[in-house]
Amino acid sequence: MKKTILFVTTFCLVFFPLEAQDYWNTEIISVEKDQETVEKLTEMDLDLLMEWNNRVYIIVGFNDFLKLQKENIPYTLETFNFSPYKQKEVSLQGGINGRFHSYAELERDLLALQDSYSHIARVIDLGDSLEGRNIYALKISDNVYQDEQEAELFFVGCHHAREWISVEVSFLLGKYLVENYATNSQIKDLVDQCEIWIVPLLNPDGLEYSIHFYRYWRKNRRDNGDGSFGVDPNRNYSYNWGLDDEGSSPFPSSVVYRGLSPFSEPETQVIRNLFAQRNFQAVISYHSYSQVILYPWGYTNQPTTEQQLLDQIAADMSGLIQSVNGNIYEYGQAAADLYLTNGGMIDWTFGTYNIPSYTLELPPIDQAHGGFFNAEEDIQPIFNENLPAMLYLIDWSVQNFSSGINPSRRRERRSGPIANMKDKNQYGREARARREDKDTTQNSKLKTNEPKTSGVKNKTIDIGNKAINVRKYSPMFIKEHKRK
Numbered sequence: 001m002k003k004t005i006l007f008v009t010t011f012c013l014v015f016f017p018l019e020a021q022d023y024w025n026t027e028i029i030s031v032e033k034d035q036e037t038v039e040k041l042t043e044m045d046l047d048l049l050m051e052w053n054n055r056v057y058i059i060v061g062f063n064d065f066l067k068l069q070k071e072n073i074p075y076t077l078e079t080f081n082f083s084p085y086k087q088k089e090v091s092l093q094g095g096i097n098g099r100f101h102s103y104a105e106l107e108r109d110l111l112a113l114q115d116s117y118s119h120i121a122r123v124i125d126l127g128d129s130l131e132g133r134n135i136y137a138l139k140i141s142d143n144v145y146q147d148e149q150e151a152e153l154f155f156v157g158c159h160h161a162r163e164w165i166s167v168e169v170s171f172l173l174g175k176y177l178v179e180n181y182a183t184n185s186q187i188k189d190l191v192d193q194c195e196i197w198i199v200p201l202l203n204p205d206g207l208e209y210s211i212h213f214y215r216y217w218r219k220n221r222r223d224n225g226d227g228s229f230g231v232d233p234n235r236n237y238s239y240n241w242g243l244d245d246e247g248s249s250p251f252p253s254s255v256v257y258r259g260l261s262p263f264s265e266p267e268t269q270v271i272r273n274l275f276a277q278r279n280f281q282a283v284i285s286y287h288s289y290s291q292v293i294l295y296p297w298g299y300t301n302q303p304t305t306e307q308q309l310l311d312q313i314a315a316d317m318s319g320l321i322q323s324v325n326g327n328i329y330e331y332g333q334a335a336a337d338l339y340l341t342n343g344g345m346i347d348w349t350f351g352t353y354n355i356p357s358y359t360l361e362l363p364p365i366d367q368a369h370g371g372f373f374n375a376e377e378d379i380q381p382i383f384n385e386n387l388p389a390m391l392y393l394i395d396w397s398v399q400n401f402s403s404g405i406n407p408s409r410r411r412e413r414r415s416g417p418i419a420n421m422k423d424k425n426q427y428g429r430e431a432r433a434r435r436e437d438k439d440t441t442q443n444s445k446l447k448t449n450e451p452k453t454s455g456v457k458n459k460t461i462d463i464g465n466k467a468i469n470v471r472k473y474s475p476m477f478i479k480e481h482k483r484k
């Protein structure tokens with residue numbers, strides 16, 4: 001039975017040393033989600049895990065306990081309910097990290113793909129992490145050693161160390177494409193017409209720390225010089241970096257510490273450098289957990305100028321994902337999710353380059369279904385359900401890629417067929433019905449799938465076990481191809 005603890009200072013003093021927050025000494029607590037408490041919590045700089053059953057779950061250290069006490073917020077100690085031992089059977093089958101990749105295992109497997117499929121797969125070292133590991137990209141295309149005038153896409157996993165599933169889903173995309181290239185003519189067509197860049201493990205130092213020392217580690221391993229470690233890579237991009245202290249933190253011990261300056265970290269620097277050299281048409285950054293597809297902005301509730309298109313693509317991806325196993329991924333503007341962020345990657349890719357960009361939070365849906373722990377046997381099904389959305393975005397980029405479209409004409413067209421789409425969805429009603437039955441942690445401002453139809457042309461991609469429909473949009477939102 002849960003034990004409710006009210007302001008037990010002695011507990012804190014016994015269990016936590018009087019120094020900067022130390023991740024060996026964190027606990028998980030829950031607090032009532034009433035309006036007053038939520039207002040107080042937003043003022044604090046806390047590592048929110050989830051909302052569930054009208055409670056907010058938080059990872060806290062000694063300093064956080066003091067803040068809660070100061071604000072007279074009652075909390076329930078929940079650590080035992082989240083013990084890794086409870087998850088042991090599903091997460092630790094093959095060693096410390098089981099079937100999830102460590103840095104060395106990923107390096108081995110990426111190089112093996114390059115060896116086996118050298119005509120279409122190339123491993124590129126983008127740069128070194130703070131601890132000297134390589135940050136790898138896998139480029140997949142025909143003529144992979146050439147720089148062709150083709151659509152380019154970017155998929156990235158593991159900004160956050162504890163989100164292991166994001167490495168697997170990104171890696172499996174590369175594996176799937178190269179392994180099916182020879183036998184599936186539609187995959188071959190896609191791969192031939194574009195250049196797909198995959199960085200499965202952006203934060204290798206953080207992942208290794210999460211595997212070997214502290215499973216809940218989130219940031220990189222920057223020594224902040226004050227006894228704390230880590231910058232949050234997804235708060236270190238330059239677009240509106242440090243705009244306020246709500247969307248990121250100036251305090252080094254915070255889990256959302258934004259670093260001393262924009263692009264201060266090697267992880268974000270390699271992305272900055274890559275984007276300066278490439279011409280990406282679409283971006284997905286994989287995270288976990290909560291099954292949502294988010295698009296810019298994250299820093300403000302104001303919509304972008306491309307809200308309608310971003311929303312439509314998200315709706316389509318959500319519908320495709322749901323069509324595989326019935327799992328619902330809500331979608332919407334990132335800021336409509338639980339919190340605001342600044343210095344995040346997709347605000348930067350969209351704000352700087354106008355690229356349709358998504359943060360995709362993979363399963364599970366909430367902490368009660370495992371949180372940052374995914375069952376090893378769920379890795380493949382999670383990838384399988386995401387594959388149609390990945391192929392859809394690749395196809396969308398190929399179909400909409402063009403080197404000579406006048407941007408103002410694109411803007412005109414945007415208010416045409418897409419703006420007039422009607423809700424005739426095959427997924428939406430089903431999704432809503434399921435959600436009504438379900439106790440969900442998702443913020444109600446996000447949407448379940450309501451794909452719309454329009455005069456756009458459809459096309460089908462056969463991915464082996466099923467065919468998916470992919471809409472062809474009028475070219476309207478692809479920036480001009482700048483490379484010579």
Ligand code: 0X9
Nearest residue numbers: 234287298334335337339340341
């Ligand atoms: O906080 C983040 O960087 C991401 N979420 S995660 O739980 N994986 O750390 C993305 C947040 C998306 N943006 C907003 N919710 N505003």
Ligand code: ZN
Nearest residue numbers: 160163287288
């Ligand atoms: Zn994340």
